[in-house]
Amino acid sequence: MTWDKPLKLHELARGPVRLHLEPEPAEREAIGKRLGLRSLPALTADVTVKPWLDGVEITGRFKAVVEQVCGLSLEPFEQPVEGEIEVRAVPAGSPGAPTGDLDELELDLDAPDAPDVLENDSVDVAGYVVEHLALEIDPFPRKPGATFDYSPPEGETSPFAALAKLKDPKG
Template identity: 35%
Template structure:
């Protein structure tokens, strides 16, 4: 996870969870960004504005010393249309699940086949994310899953990008670099 461990300057939406206080029974946590956090997220994501961002999470112990965070993220933001630059509404509705284990844990090791190649199941669960110290930033996790749901090229409904012709350069005939030498004669 790229956003974990960043300071408040880099991630405006933060919620620290003390690993030592987590029990086997899931604890429900509701997170909602305040006005300052929404402005910070808009700047971080380079969007016009973030109207709201909230998450309902279940935080529980995983195996012996790991932590599982599971839940949903909802939000709404405005982006500039890539064609007209007018505001486009984007809704976020994502399910998230992430497992954390202490740094150096056997559970976070990559699986290798007999030839030293890494074995990855694209349909399988993600590997546990290592953490250092005694806290995990659940707000950074919510921020990351919300960011992945943002449309990279937003377009207003019914708007098409037309009138642009891509120049492939196929029609340009460039002279040979030796063409200037053809008129040069030896005396």
């Protein structure tokens, strides 16, 4: 099962479309699995989709609660995740589509991202919400308060300490 919310480009002819998106429990479970989460207890997004050049601009915010496994204690825990969505997309063949050799693309960190190129005449708004959620999830989750405390066992010496004792007869 996938979660999608396709919107045809011609539906924007009358102006911006505001959407409140919230997947069903089974859809959240599928999204959570796809993102490598233990679970996805909550996900909502409020977005505005409006015409941009001959394509679309999607802006808005999402909020989620993700359940992950702590990398230190291996205990499951939930944490809130939220973020902003700002994406532009154009149909294939559009004058606004990126051109040139993508292997030799110059990056300008201050310039806006190049628009995505759509495969057909619709945009999957929910797909962009999931993509932005994936970018905000901590890849190395740590449960609040979890600490890494390690002290080597008593009496265990390193091979170098043994060599130092051989070199110094008093040691």
